[in-house]
Amino acid sequence: MSVLTNGKQALFFRRIRWRELLAILFILLGIYFFRRERHELQSLSSLITNANHTWLLIGVGVTGLYLLLQAAFFLFCFRAVHSNLSLITAIVLFLKQNFISIFLPGGGVTSFAYLPSLLRKENIERYKIYQAAALQGFVGIFTVLLVGFPVISYALLNHKVIEGVNFLFAGVFLLISIPVSLFIYLKKKRNPPQFMTKAFTESGLRKLLSFDLSKIQFFKAIFLSVCIELEGVIHLNIAMRVVGADPSWEAAFTGYIVSTLFLIISPFLKGLGAVELSLAYILQLYGFNPDRAVEIALIYRLLEFWLPLGAGIIVWTWKGKNLFLRLAPSLLIFILGVVNIFSALIHPTGSKPSLLKEYIPLELIHASNWLVIMLGLVLLVTATFLIRGLKGAWWLALCLSVLSLIGHLVKSPDYKEVVLAIAVITILLISRKQYRLKSDPRYVNLGFITALGALIMVLIFGTLGFYLLDKKHFGVDFSLMESVRYAISNFLLIQGTNQLPITHFGKEFIIAIRVLGITVWSFLLFTLFRPFLFKASSSDQQHEKALFLTDQYGSSAVDYYKTDTDKLLFFSAKNEGFLAYKVANGFAIVLEEPVCDENDKVSFLMEFDLFCINSGLKPAYYRVDEDSLYHFSTLNKRKLLIGQEGVTDIENFTLEGKQNKALRNALNSLTKKEYQVQVHKAPHSISFVSELKKVSDEWLSGKSEIIFSQGMFNFAAIRNQDVIALHDSNETIVAFLNIIPDYAPDECTYDLIRKTVDAPAGCMDALIIKLIEYAKTKDLKFLNLGLVPMSGISQPESTAERVVKYAYERIRRFRHYQGLREFKEKYASQWVNKYLVYDNDFDLIQLPNALRKVMEPKKKGYTITESF
Helix, strand or coil: CHHHHHHHHHHHHHHCCHHHHHHHHHHHHHHHHHHHCHHHHHHHHHHHHCCCHHHHHHHHHHHHHHHHHHHHHHHHHHHHCCCCCCHHHHHHHHHHHHHHHHHCCCHHHHHHHHCHHHHHCCCCCHHHHHHHHHHHHHHHHHHHHHHHHHHHHHHHHCCCCCCCHHHHHHHHHHHHHHHHHHHHHHHHCCCCCHHHHHHCCHHHHHHHHHCCCCHHHHHHHHHHHHHHHHHHHHHHHHHHHHCCCCCCHHHHHHHHHHHHHHHHHCCCCCCCCHHHHHHHHHHHHCCCCHHHHHHHHHHHHHHHHHHHHHHHHHHHHHHHHHHHHHHHHHHHHHHHHHHHHHHHHHCCCCCCCCHHHHHCCHHHHCECHHHHHHHHHHHHHHHHHHHHCEHHHHHHHHHHHHHHHHHHHHCCCCHHHHHHHHHHHHHHHHCHHHCCECECHHHHHHHHHHHHHHHHHHHHHHHHHHHHCCHHHCCCCCCHHHHHHHHHHHHCCECCCCCCCCCHHHHHHHHHHHHHHHHHHHHHHHHHCCECCCCCCCCHHHHHHHHHHHHHHCCCCCHHHHHCCCCEEEECCCCCEEEEEEEECCEEEEECCCEECHHHHHHHHHHHHHHHHHHCCEEEEEEEEHHHCHHHHCCCCEEEEEEEEEEEEHHHCCCCCHHHHHHHHHHHHHHHCCCEEEEECCCCCHHHHHHHHHHHHHHHCCCCCCCCCCCCCCHHHHHCCCEEEEECCCCCEEEEEEEECCCCCCEEEEEEEEECCCCCCCHHHHHHHHHHHHHHHCCCCEEEEEEEECCCCCCCCCHHHHHHHHHHHHCHHHCHHHHHHHHHHCCCCEEEEEEEEECCCCHHHHHHHHHHHHCCCCCCCCCCCCCC
């Protein structure tokens, strides 16, 4: 019973997702940190306003020097263990490590465990990363003691009583001596403790403890670390000058050392509170009044802590800049629209200004409540179509932002609104290339013609109405020019001062004009935002030409599918070749890459990109081989690993050996049950293909069929393809696969592999083994087993790849891909990475649905459940 209980406990602890729990802890600590520090940040705002700006700018410049010194320190720590970093990588590494170390215990060293992808790109071995991290931590603390001991000794000799400083030094000394002692002990011990070998293999632990140190680089690292300590002292001296205090180098040295000692022994949050309090206390010992001491401490923290932290946040979020640039205008405009509508509905008299009036100064045009609501709705629609990437929505958002900028510059300038408008305009201009979806020109023309006709009609109707209406309805006898002006203003939903109706009939007359105006503007908005539906088709002659070019330039196992009639074909005007794609949700999704000469591919891709821009489409390339990614590098495309393709080395494949015992047993079992595997040469009879169709239909019962990069059951095509089938003792087909053309050199592949419900275990294996034998008779060297979606991501390089990896391993819906991987691993001798290539990160939000659509067969009765 106790064994079972222990087993359950062990299973429970294995299932705990420690990384996710730590992530939640870091988020909570982050919220606490910024919440706690908000008062300090608010105080800094007023301090900066009243500061000596010359010295403040000098301090910012010294912060830049501080970042370079830290990067150089990192660089020489890695060189000391015989590893190389570039200076740019070292700067990025320090900024990221500095940010994440706020929320980690022992953050300076432990944060390296969360920076693997950055260091992996530098081809640095894992144990050397930890060696450099340990060296960086040791040297950093050692130089604080090295500089601090004489400084504190001098202060004590000058009768500066610093309470607790002895305990601080002792604590920091223990912090550095315990790891060093442990290192010496483990290095001498022959058999390392068991808990260490669980984290590392014994050989890995020996490598970690080896420490082949370059003394020259080590002393350079110490020198740079001492420079960093001196730079901190300079920062504190500058902080005194910024607030207008008399600077003291002795106070700066002592204050820096004591506050840094507190920083070192603080387990979390970079000495939150402790640094400021200790620094203010030391400054008061040197004669600074309490308020001035706090001000100096805050400015010092700004230069030494907040500015590097801000730079770290920018570096961490830089990868998601395209996503931010795309979402920010949409989110702002959506919020403006929602708040505007609610404020107009809740305060219809206009007693309380809406948020929209803060962004677009509507008081300049005397907007009616109708116009406020209408513009709110327009903003909501604009935000929606901005997300979709509509060019017309981009133009409207830009016009509204320019109107905001002009309006706030014309009236008494409010710099907050001016800066906000400039920021939105700048973001929209930077991200303009992401908005490719065009409006349908036919509907745009219809909308403008309708709006113009309605304006003329309302002009006639409204002018006559205002001119002929009795004075009792408005209390004003309108002239002809006033009638024209008021008719137009009501059509445009602008509020006039002399057109307030005083009778029920007068109100109805105004409402009639405004309802007509709302209807016309809504219809115009609909026509402007109706996307242009890309329509194209490929002729039989183009497909014949594609087949001819495939025979000449084909080099892939999926080139066969590029000439299917469901594909659209793009032919280059400059080079021989073609590209197969399908359109969905504004994307032109290309199957793999162009079929053309290798030297023409980059030019071909550039030509297709231009075609997509002119057609209002965004290109995406599905199932691109890793060896072909360099073609896309010059186009600044992004990539996402979507799975791996298995390939069997036919010449070296054998059923012999212990590892294939299960396969041999399965085949022997089929033979005993009188099942036979046969190769059927094309062409086939109608009755034979009909029998295959029955097997296929039974296989598809409760399943879905996926096309685009693979085929579906095509009666005419299969008649002309060799088929491998498994027959039972009654000669009935229970499983089959069809062999299709493979344009990769010396390679063979198949398309459909299907079986009946009651087919015996091992039937699929029998088909693959027979296919390998078939390929050998054709003197082929490789068998392409096809793609296993979402598999093979061992070390994700982006957030998107981490999501794909998590879905593959944890989400039940994708669990069958693991079974597919296990089946193909019995035969695959190598795995080839396959990628989705796209323009920007925001495309990943829309691409899964677009991929689902292009993979959906048009044949009635079939549906798609998977995107890859």
